[in-house]
Amino acid sequence: MAERKTTLLEAKGVCMYFGGLKAVEEVDMQIKQGDIFGIIGPNGAGKTTFFNVCTGIYPPTKGKIFFEGQDITGVSPEKAAQLRIARTFQNLQLFKFMTVLDNVKIGCHIKTKSNLLDAIVHTKQYKQDEEYTTEKSLDILRSIGLHEYRDAKAGNLSYGMQRKVEIARALALDPKILLLDEPAAGMNPQETKSLMEFIKMLNQDGYTIAVIEHDMKFVMNSCNHILVLNFGKKIFEGSPDQVKVNQEVQSAYFGRGLVAGEALK
Numbered sequence: 429m430a431e432r433k434t435t436l437l438e439a440k441g442v443c444m445y446f447g448g449l450k451a452v453e454e455v456d457m458q459i460k461q462g463d464i465f466g467i468i469g470p471n472g473a474g475k476t477t478f479f480n481v482c483t484g485i486y487p488p489t490k491g492k493i494f495f496e497g498q499d500i501t502g503v504s505p506e507k508a509a510q511l512r513i514a515r516t517f518q519n520l521q522l523f524k525f526m527t528v529l530d531n532v533k534i535g536c537h538i539k540t541k542s543n544l545l546d547a548i549v550h551t552k553q554y555k556q557d558e559e560y561t562t563e564k565s566l567d568i569l570r571s572i573g574l575h576e577y578r579d580a581k582a583g584n585l586s587y588g589m590q591r592k593v594e595i596a597r598a599l600a601l602d603p604k605i606l607l608l609d610e611p612a613a614g615m616n617p618q619e620t621k622s623l624m625e626f627i628k629m630l631n632q633d634g635y636t637i638a639v640i641e642h643d644m645k646f647v648m649n650s651c652n653h654i655l656v657l658n659f660g661k662k663i664f665e666g667s668p669d670q671v672k673v674n675q676e677v678q679s680a681y682f683g684r685g686l687v688a689g690e691a692l693k
């Protein structure tokens with residue numbers, strides 16, 4: 429596991445209120461280069477909202493977000509993508525009637541040069557971009573084990589596979605950081621295990637990853653640092669071993685009807 433060094437994505441005192449509801453309250457976070465950074469917490473703890481603020485979906489009510497030391501508070505999602513902050517969504521955001529390959533190619537387009545006119549008249553630039561994005565997308569599909577499904581309609585794949593297509597599309601952006609919102613949701617144990625191995629492999633290839641996940645085995649086995657949210661607030665952060673034995677974390681899960689030992693195994 430890489431040592432925690434340079435800070436890549438930082439949140440300082442981030443708050444996100446929806447009317448009177450404090451979905452995220454004064455959260456500080458530092459994701460370092462090379463981390464597999466886990467975010468856990470019961471349902472409704474504010475995890476997805478926090479990701480949404482970090483990726484420009486919502487400007488925070490208060491607080492600041494920095495990426496590579498630059499203040500990116502309130503930038504648009506498109507700008508965040510241009511900065512190569514890539515993410516997947518808890519509720520899948522695939523184009524279900526398009527092929528797997530085309531879904532991944534969309535991820536490349538933010539980086540290519542051709543515009544709509546190039547596409548309509550099929551300029552040389554467009555052809556070059558098209559070849560590049562196709563090859564690149566196929567490479568990513570190969571690495572994630574979905575190459576043979578490249579021509580299938582995304583909506584016809586299993587839920588677990590659709591999640592992988594979303595990750596493939598995020599990778600097409602050449603992300604500096606990859607934020608995954610419950611990537612293992614809907615996956616069977618075998619799929620979850622292979623996803624975990626894939627994420628570790630990406631990390632070894634140099635990707636910094638932040639992951640929201642309910643599967644504790646997944647989190648405890650893959651993350652080097654974990655942030656725990658409850659009712660919008662950070663209640664703890666530390667290594668998997670520190671999180672496992674922390675009383676407040678135990679009771680946050682215990683209080684929601686989960687057996688603590690089960691949740692944090």
Ligand SMILES: Nc1ncnc2c1ncn2[C@@H]1O[C@H](COP(=O)(O)OP(=O)(O)O)[C@@H](O)[C@H]1O
Nearest residue numbers: 446449451469470471472473474475476477478
């Ligand atoms: N756009 C929104 N408008 C109003 N309330 C929201 C919105 N998004 C999330 N919430 C509320 O914020 C809280 C945190 O939600 P969420 O971030 O989805 O939690 P988690 O991902 O940890 O399950 C919940 O009470 C949720 O209902």
Ligand SMILES: [Mg+2]
Nearest residue numbers: 475476477518
């Ligand atoms: Mg969520």
